[in-house]
Amino acid sequence: MPRLNNPRVTLAIIAVALVLPLVIQNFLTFQLTLVLVYAIAIIGLNLLTGFNGQFSLGHSAFYAIGAYVAAMLMDKADFPYAMTLPVAGIACFVFGFLFGLPALRLEGVYLALATFALAVATPQILKLSPLEHWTGGVQGIVVNKPEAPFGLPLTEDQWLYYFTLLITIVMTVLAHNLVASRTGRAMMAIRDNPIAARSMGINIALYKSLTFGVSALYTGVAGALGAIVVQFVAPDSFTFFLSISLLVGLVVGGVGWIPGAFFGGAFVLFVPNLAESFSKGLSGAVYGVMIIVLIYVLPTGAAGLTRAASRWWRAKA
């Protein structure tokens, strides 16, 4: 799999990302912020599914937990928004790790089914009336949009974009380090051949459950950021459909390739809107056809396309 380890390309991308919100409209900036949020969630899913070979249809639940932890902390405890991220991340890590422990016994479709149950149960639990005091029930929670600090001359949307960009860069670098390390190799060894991995001294239970936790942490931080950016959480924003969207983003970006998450994030944010602009009544069908076409044309997602492009570039040079 190609890695974006060409420093010039990486710097150019970061430079564009820094300048972009200064030259585009606020709404587009807001949308790009959401692309970054989805990218973090997709990186989380990729660590679990792409690198460790564990399937999850339940990542909407981790996203929801992250979002609600952030919203509740801001709403009930007046937490500064930036401080909600580590709390949401740790809460999701613990939850993911604990969920991962019994899930060790499950593989393939059975694990997919168990995580599916998690995705279906979570929105309903969030609606329960005994929890309504904290979760706001069906209404959800509205949170305030943070302003740019230190009197920076930025709109709220621009500031949130830069804030999210910083978190995204940090989390991407950490994920990149992780998969290139001894831990990352152990994760991939388990994916490719669990029996051989065990005979090479890899503690499968430990790595699998920790990976579940770390994956949930990523998706939870994304959820918390999403709550801050959208200024609103409600149970029905985090249905099973969100899990599927993340999975679509993972496949479109490239399974087992960290930078693919950005392509995937852009796809799941923009393409459904694009489909809607074609036909309101048939937007779902158009989106579906687009996914099918993409999977036929680019079975390895943006990862394969990037690889081909860089090969072409080198051949030309």
Add this chain to the structure above:
Amino acid sequence: MSVRDISVSFGGIVALDGVSFDIDDGLIVGLIGPNGAGKTTLFNCLSRLYTPSAGAILFEGRSILTCPAHQIADLGIGRTFQNLALFRNLSVLDNVNVGGHCRTRSDYFSDALHLPWTRRGEASLKSRSHEIIGYLDLEAHAEKRVADLPFGTQKRVELARALASSPKLLLLDEPACGLNHEEVEALAATIKQIRDDRAVTILVVEHHMSLVMSISDRVIALNFGRKIAEGAPAQVQQDAHVINAYLGTGQS
């Protein structure tokens, strides 16, 4: 290594039935027997993938049956698999690096932050892996994905991966299977060389008789889960039980 009276059965099939033997340090021991004799099952017991229903397995005087499978490499028992069991999507170098997993330490946190000791550990692991890759003539393939390599090369990668754990005892399950004539001859030399250069005791399962007989110091023969002969290669080759076992199943 000392195997005492171990038995394994799967449902009604008795795969191993009271097998005992000892392996002295520094020897190459051949393990032979017709198909289904229980050789791989025995290997799986030694590497703790199966737990025998009876008997004991001692390594350096201590029972290994209380160890989980993932600690066996750490004890110094390495292995290859009868059907290739490589990490197909990883490069040759990374496969060998995973072999060195039990000889290195790290954790999620320091690996994600790429802390100084992670960096040092990676550097020393990488140089050890390259040494082994060079030793087995795999330099040209180091960065290639193993699934893209020819079968014979993949078998050598498995051997390299096993060596990366610095085993004291190396279990080779049919290393010559699927290799051509020249490759088998090279393999015989390599196995002897590994024993001499790296002070490794080797237990090798093979159907390729001339290979086993030429490299082994001792040979153990199994049939239907029982040990039917043990001794010097020439002696086992002449053994009436062994000849019968092979004739009985139509093997030469």
